[in-house]
Amino acid sequence: MSIDMNQFLQTFFEESFEGLDDMENGLLNMTAGEPDVEQLNDIFRAAHSIKGGAGTFGLTSVTDLTHKLETLLDRLREGESEVTTDGINLLLESVDCLRSLLQAERDGSEADPEQAADITTRLAAMVDGDNGDDSAGAHEDAGSADEGNGGGGSGPGGGWRISFTPEPHLFMTGNDPLRLLEELSELGEIQVRCDSSSLPALPDLDPEQCVLSWTIELYGDVQREAIEEVFEWVEDDCSLTIAPLEPVSGNTAATELETAPESQAAGAGEVADETQQQKPAQQSGGGGNASTSSSIRVDTGKIDNLIDMVGELVITQSMLNELGENFTMDRLEKLQDGLAQLERNTRELQENVMRIRMVPISFAYSRLPRMVHDLMRQLGKKVDLQLNGEETELDKTVMEKIIDPLVHLVRNAMDHGIEPPEKRVELGKPETGTLEMNAYHKGGYIVIEINDDGGGISRDRLLNKARDAGLVENGAELSDEQVFDFIFHPGLSTHDEATDVSGRGVGMDVVKRNIKALGGNITVNSTPGKGTRFAIHLPLTLSILDGQLFRVGDQVYVVPLISIMESLQMQGGKIKRMAGTSELYEWRDDYIPIIRLRELFNEAGGGDLENELMVVVEEDDRYVGLHVDELLGQQQVVIKSLKSNYRPVTGFAGATILGNGTVALILDIAGLLELAQARDEVLTNGANN
């Protein structure tokens, strides 16, 4: 019987990361000089669980570090050491280090061994600094490693005399002398003599008390440790002597052995064989690598809901089945009812399935308190971080991808937004700045807001920069919204020098691009002197989008509704042809390229564009007009990846299956722009040659 423990490794990683987050939060709430025993207990427990699991899976670096961590935590919780700021920071660093060690184990990559060694040394130093004599901890586990039949001599005659007198309360510990004797018999041939001299008269007998004692002679080549192990749990509940059998009685032992009941001897042999075979199997099972598939924790309530829905779907289906088998026209109304119910069931089921992928935004929030804590120290600022709407749920993939932009925005607000304490006091503001995060649902979107009460963005300065960069035409009147939007333009930052905190080469333009890639949007509003507010709008899920269906040739295509600026009928006078390039269309005081989708998709036909339909779409502030044959309805479509089902195709974000079962391709505007550009270059080159 071999049990592969690696199947539980994934669970271990998940719970360990959660435990580390809890530890981090606990540590961040801790104040130097004020030990909170309850909190320290929670932190200790989390470390303890990780150590226990890590030991099982043979993750020695994790075990070593958690062991040291535990020793320090134990001293803090027992009040033997004081909680200092340095101590808290070292503990936080240990959490980081453990996290990277575990991540490396999970991903099969290499962790930085020096970091772990450094932390371990510093933890040990901190423990030693308080009290030098804690060497016991390091050897604590040494005993358990040696559980087997290692070392120790046997009796000179190859046997032992054991005298075992249990305390009367032995039964109350759940131990039973009979089981101990049975266990001894597994080690070798035994002879048992029971001493019943303490047995009272029957009326005085208390059956819950153990009043018997035993003398056992155990024959054969048995290690003393093996016997001690049998009595390990009761050694404090009995008087026990284990002495080698006298050489004189060696003969007796030999004779006894001969008369040993064969069945029992054979039985014992079998057990021993089995144990030996088990070991190598166990080890080979433990060698494999853990799978790194990502998983998600789902609230049981959600799954129960889903099961309910499926139950209803089955009922509806069987009702429709029955209707279909004996259908007559007078039951048409019933059929329509049934179909409406089916539609309802399907929609509910879809919504509920989507919900499984939804996780609360607290996952994204969880990194922020630590970061703000560290940044406060680094920047010498005082900030109160308020996190609201933690229960707001969004798609797991969206969540994972929004963390970096959020981190960037928070860093920015800490670095450039909120002023240093002295300056705030000077300005008549509270010394401690406020950084407030809100998350809530609005329509089909999640809104995440980041508000700070810092210095705000200077509109004039930003506008001047934009003018210098040639982004604004002379004399153009811009709204506040348009001006603030320049902050997302590559290369426009109101700060001239990059700082250690936020100037790491990743600008606001990247933040915006990442959010756009998720199908979302970011806006900014700021009042100089009062603060800045960023608002991120994100779709609830990545796998469903609101689409506009249209026809080109006899194929139906989908374009994301969010990209569409306008659909119009082209007027002949506004269509311009530039030499060597494609056609342009005059739209909102600008000229935008026209892409003839018929041409691009190799459909027959071309001809005059006048009175034809055009859909103006936007991507990254670039506009393009798509010439289509016919606009169809708008509907939600489920995105199927082309990459995983076929191969990536430029210009298409994926495909979907329509109500009538046909496949429709979903346009990727950025890709289309690329295609159109490539085509134009060919045209231009052609014209030049």
Add this chain to the structure above:
Amino acid sequence: MANILAVDDSASMRQMVSHTLKQNGHSVVDAPDGKAALDKAKQQKFDAVITDVNMPNMDGITLIKELRKLPNYKFTPLLLLTTESAPEKKQEGKAAGATGWLVKPFDPEKLMGAVRKVVR
């Protein structure tokens, strides 16, 4: 085969203990902390209880003390599954009424060895 209650706040540890016991033919009910375990133990009689020490809500030592107060569990084998091999923890466990203990890191063979000591 025996009906065993396995208590641990770590999901991976619960899974491993349950899996090992089930592989060896026992039936297993699990609980994430002492409090939940005590409720379950009151609802049905288990032949043995294996519990972690450090847990939220109610720790393993308190669980053992509480179980021993119940008439049904006066003589039941109650095992501590612990990382602390320090003697004082064992003493504390014994004083609370534990039958024995098992030292982590978790090892299926060690677990079954311990279970065989108390369940036949």
